[in-house]
Amino acid sequence: MPKVKMPRSTPALDMTPMVDLAFLLVTFFMLTSSFRAPEPIILDPPSSTTEQQIPKQVFLIMIDEDGRAFVDVTNAAVKSKVLKKMMSQFKTGGLSEEDINKFAGVGPIGLRMAEIPTFMELESTERTAYEQRGVPYDTAAANIKNSELYYWAYFTKIEAHNDYKQREEEAKLRNMEFDKSNYIQFAIKAASNAKWDKIQYIIDVFREAKVKEFQMITGLESAPES
Amino acid sequence: MAEIQQNSGGGDGKKRAKKQSTRVDMTPLVDLAFLLLTFFVLTSTFSKPKVLRMIFPEKLEKDNPNVKPPEIKDGLTILLTANDNIFYYQGALNKETEIIRTDYTKNGLRKLLVEKNAPLIEKLKKLQIELADVKEGDTANRNRIERQAKDEQMQSKLVVLVKHDKDATYENVIDVVDEFLITQVAKYFVVDPGLDPIETAKIQEQLND
Numbered sequence: 001m002p003k004v005k006m007p008r009s010t011p012a013l014d015m016t017p018m019v020d021l022a023f024l025l026v027t028f029f030m031l032t033s034s035f036r037a038p039e040p041i042i043l044d045p046p047s048s049t050t051e052q053q054i055p056k057q058v059f060l061i062m063i064d065e066d067g068r069a070f071v072d073v074t075n076a077a078v079k080s081k082v083l084k085k086m087m088s089q090f091k092t093g094g095l096s097e098e099d100i101n102k103f104a105g106v107g108p109i110g111l112r113m114a115e116i117p118t119f120m121e122l123e124s125t126e127r128t129a130y131e132q133r134g135v136p137y138d139t140a141a142a143n144i145k146n147s148e149l150y151y152w153a154y155f156t157k158i159e160a161h162n163d164y165k166q167r168e169e170e171a172k173l174r175n176m177e178f179d180k181s182n183y184i185q186f187a188i189k190a191a192s193n194a195k196w197d198k199i200q201y202i203i204d205v206f207r208e209a210k211v212k213e214f215q216m217i218t219g220l221e222s223a224p225e226s
Numbered sequence: 227m228a229e230i231q232q233n234s235g236g237g238d239g240k241k242r243a244k245k246q247s248t249r250v251d252m253t254p255l256v257d258l259a260f261l262l263l264t265f266f267v268l269t270s271t272f273s274k275p276k277v278l279r280m281i282f283p284e285k286l287e288k289d290n291p292n293v294k295p296p297e298i299k300d301g302l303t304i305l306l307t308a309n310d311n312i313f314y315y316q317g318a319l320n321k322e323t324e325i326i327r328t329d330y331t332k333n334g335l336r337k338l339l340v341e342k343n344a345p346l347i348e349k350l351k352k353l354q355i356e357l358a359d360v361k362e363g364d365t366a367n368r369n370r371i372e373r374q375a376k377d378e379q380m381q382s383k384l385v386v387l388v389k390h391d392k393d394a395t396y397e398n399v400i401d402v403v404d405e406f407l408i409t410q411v412a413k414y415f416v417v418d419p420g421l422d423p424i425e426t427a428k429i430q431e432q433l434n435d
Contacts, residue, residue: 022259033270
């Protein structure tokens with residue numbers, strides 16, 4: 001019996017469709033993904049059935065189990081301005097213009113104002129290891145308005161308003177449509193097992209700064225059928 | 227895997243243009259593409275988190291004796307305590323008030339709220355059906371129905387107070403507020419002071435049983 005001869009040519013596979021698909025997926029993921037800023041704490045928020053999207057711009061308040069508060073502003077320009085105001089309020093020196101701009105990119109911060117210059121000197125890898133003890137606040141009625149957390153809220157509120165007005169004017173000047181819903185809102189992200197008491201304290205500090213509306217960040221949960 | 231066609235040698239001596247393969251070796255390209263693909267799949271965060279809106283009233287002046295926290299005579303009060311325990315009672319608090327224990331499940335808190343809020347749910351359902359019949363582009367009618375729905379919510383008789391002790395967690399509060407959203411409770415307040423001594427005593431009784 002004659003042997004079945006295997007064809008000599010190398011087994012070639014037409015990979016073009018596969019490459020097409022792979023690149024399509026790569027492009028899709030590249031365009032849709034947004035990178036998370038490094039966070040000093042990892043929180044597991046509870047879930048809810050709301051379908052309201054998180055606002056485009058937020059003043060984020062992160063509260064962990066122990067009641068430490070971390071703050072962040074997603075708008076870099078506003079964040080730098082707020083930091084400058086904080087520096088003059090608490091007489092913090094030692095930050096260059098470059099540091100202030102860099103500060104906007106470091107993500108949520110849970111430090112006393114006095115610590116920030118040393119923190120900014122660190123390399124980015126060292127920063128993640130730095131133990132942040134939370135923005136200080138005091139809920140005693142007499143001191144509430146002296147705490148750093150209060151001023152973060154207060155200055156952000158002012159700067160957010162200025163930013164909104166500025167963008168509105170710019171839009172008017174250029175005769176463009178202005179998105180009225182795009183303003184900095186206050187959002188709270190807290191750990192599920194954090195005590196509500198502690199969160200209430202922090203909310204109280206914000207209420208003192210005349211912030212009344214909060215967006216509670218939650219995970220997604222499917223709504224029950226009626 | 228570049229494919230090189232092996233020439234079977236010059237047969238008749240004529241000079242021919244070399245038949246070169248136009249295929250390109252795509253293996254490295256595929257490798258790279260899949261590497262990138264894996265990277266983006268693993269790093270991307272797909273679902274953006276959702277938000278639950280909460281509004282807190284302006285602070286009451288604690289030093290001012292004339293300003294008292296609002297008292298609700300015929301409201302429903304929900305009490306949140308440690309270990310995800312949840313209790314409720316109807317109306318004003320006194321020694322005879324019966325505090326009832328419930329839970330966060332569908333048959334617990336949600337059933338209770340649906341029962342209490344039945345009139346409003348009924349009305350809103352009717353409006354929803356009406357809204358479905360409105361033709362597209364008929365904004366006047368649409369606005370009218372939406373306004374009516376808001377009015378109904380404003381006039382709702384059910385008022386719910388949420389009280390908590392120091393051991394209640396953030397999740398408890400979010401769960402309860404979420405339950406309000408599901409059952410269309412329009413008027414609810416998360417109040418800040420802790421529990422009344424009567425409430426604490428009655429809860430303790432319940433827990434000891």
